[in-house]
Amino acid sequence: MPTSADPAYVALLPSAGMGHLTPFLRLASSLVSLGCHVTLLRPLPIVSSAKSLQFSDFLSSHPSVHCLDLHLLPFQPSSADSTDPFFLQFESISRSVPLLLPLEPKPSALVTDIFLASSVAPVARARLNLPCFVLFTSSASMLSLCASFNIPGSRFVDASMIPPVLRDPNNPFTQQFSTNGAALAGMDGVLVNTFDALEMRALAALNQGEVLEGLPRVFTIGPLKPLERRRAQARELEWLDGQPERSVVYVSFGSQTALSEEQIKELARGLDRSGFSRHWFMGRVKERGLVVKDWVEQEEILAHGAVATFMSHCGWNSVTEAAMHGVHVLAWPRNGDQRINAGVVEAVGMGRLFKGWEWGCGGEKVVVGEVVEEELREIMEDARVVAGAARVREEAVRAVAVGGGGGGSRDSLTGLIEKLG
Numbered sequence: 001m002p003t004s005a006d007p008a009y010v011a012l013l014p015s016a017g018m019g020h021l022t023p024f025l026r027l028a029s030s031l032v033s034l035g036c037h038v039t040l041l042r043p044l045p046i047v048s049s050a051k052s053l054q055f056s057d058f059l060s061s062h063p064s065v066h067c068l069d070l071h072l073l074p075f076q077p078s079s080a081d082s083t084d085p086f087f088l089q090f091e092s093i094s095r096s097v098p099l100l101l102p103l104e105p106k107p108s109a110l111v112t113d114i115f116l117a118s119s120v121a122p123v124a125r126a127r128l129n130l131p132c133f134v135l136f137t138s139s140a141s142m143l144s145l146c147a148s149f150n151i152p153g154s155r156f157v158d159a160s161m162i163p164p165v166l167r168d169p170n171n172p173f174t175q176q177f178s179t180n181g182a183a184l185a186g187m188d189g190v191l192v193n194t195f196d197a198l199e200m201r202a203l204a205a206l207n208q209g210e211v212l213e214g215l216p217r218v219f220t221i222g223p224l225k226p227l228e229r230r231r232a233q234a235r236e237l238e239w240l241d242g243q244p245e246r247s248v249v250y251v252s253f254g255s256q257t258a259l260s261e262e263q264i265k266e267l268a269r270g271l272d273r274s275g276f277s278r279h280w281f282m283g284r285v286k287e288r289g290l291v292v293k294d295w296v297e298q299e300e301i302l303a304h305g306a307v308a309t310f311m312s313h314c315g316w317n318s319v320t321e322a323a324m325h326g327v328h329v330l331a332w333p334r335n336g337d338q339r340i341n342a343g344v345v346e347a348v349g350m351g352r353l354f355k356g357w358e359w360g361c362g363g364e365k366v367v368v369g370e371v372v373e374e375e376l377r378e379i380m381e382d383a384r385v386v387a388g389a390a391r392v393r394e395e396a397v398r399a400v401a402v403g404g405g406g407g408g409s410r411d412s413l414t415g416l417i418e419k420l421g
């Protein structure tokens with residue numbers, strides 16, 4: 001068991017959703033490789049078998065990580081609550097946070113998710129007597145919106161990028177976004193899976209007090225290194241091996257969002273018309289029979305030389321993975337932070353926003369196959385985004401290189417660990 005002194009000993013409490021769990025496990029792995037002791041607080045029960053598999057794989061490949069279960073209180077949603085399973089799960093974790101007991105030995109810090117910030121911060125301070133950090137699982141640009149959400153007129157994000165849901169003050173998502181955003185000021189620091197060259201402007205604004213005076217320091221720690229894969233995916237890789245270099249369009253809308261059935265048909269038609277090879281995965285496709293719902297090891301696909309373009313919903317993990325592998329992105333955001341993340345992709349020059357994009361397209365508003373075809377042809381011939389993605393990749397590699405110097409992500413994380421130790 002670790003002692004509370006040197007080296008740093010960090011406790012991590014992740015929230016619901018694969019897109020949130022993934023960066024927490026990646027951070028845990030990075031901390032271990034930098035010599036830290038790590039305790040992982042695991043909310044139980046875990047709602048999806050995918051996530052419990054993710055936890056058990058992680059724990060068996062990181063035997064030094066101590067796992068402590070947080071048994072969630074039963075939670076009966078009221079009619080005012082959202083019925084979104086992701087919302088219900090983080091609400092349930094949030095309500096169970098007061099069950100946390102002082103950890104023995106005492107960690108140097110507790111790191112939690114932004115969705116849990118307002119419930120964890122008071123418990124960390126009053127009961128656990130620990131410094132509390134947030135691992136913000138989206139972009140620094142989205143963090144700017146979150147941190148300044150309650151301050152009229154100080155928006156750092158173009159209003160058109162703000163998802164419609166956040167324009168409804170009575171929506172439970174808006175309420176939690178606002179409450180947790182307000183809790184940021186009381187944190188000891190915010191860790192973001194990004195790097196200087198990817199979000200130069202947002203990071204400077206955040207750390208120079210322009211977004212919110214009194215905001216704690218923002219530590220860039222990305223791109224976080226993916227975990228070692230334990231399951232082979234021979235089928236996908238074999239298929240990719242048979243394709244010419246840079247000829248494949250990889251299409252994925254992440255683990256949470258589904259396109260409408262009609263949109264999937266049009267997308268398929270557009271892909272066929274474009275003549276490019278494709279590999280695609282539709283997360284959370286609830287419709288029957290049209291597309292086989294399957295999980296792929298996205299990292300390995302993006303790393304494969306046959307992949308040219310990534311048609312992505314721009315979940316932040318997907319964006320950082322594309323950045324790391326120098327794959328350019330055709331951004332088709334659906335909801336939440338995705339339009340803001342797509343803005344990062346465009347601004348840094350590693351991709352383009354799907355032309356004619358608007359909120360709701362892909363769902364109730366259908367983009368026809370001809371537009372998909374045209375967009376694919378244009379991006380495949382766009383030398384600027386190919387060069388942009390290659391440049392971003394170089395910067396990503398530099399940010400996490402040992403002795404990168406110049407305040408990169410690795411220096412930022414090791415600096416934080418030294419401070420905590």
Ligand code: UDP
Nearest residue numbers: 016017018047048050051053255256294295
């Ligand atoms: N999935 C899988 N393997 C994984 C991760 C996910 O097969 O390692 C599939 C699985 O079918 C699951 C779906 O992806 O039901 C969505 O998983 P996720 O954990 O994202 O569920 P959510 O966070 O939306 O509850």
Ligand code: UDP
Nearest residue numbers: 019254255256281295296298315316317318
């Ligand atoms: N992912 C994957 N295989 C899939 C779909 C998704 O490995 O078939 C991974 C992807 O690499 C990323 C995460 O799941 O790490 C999805 O997170 P992201 O933030 O991109 O989107 P979300 O699913 O949260 O909308």
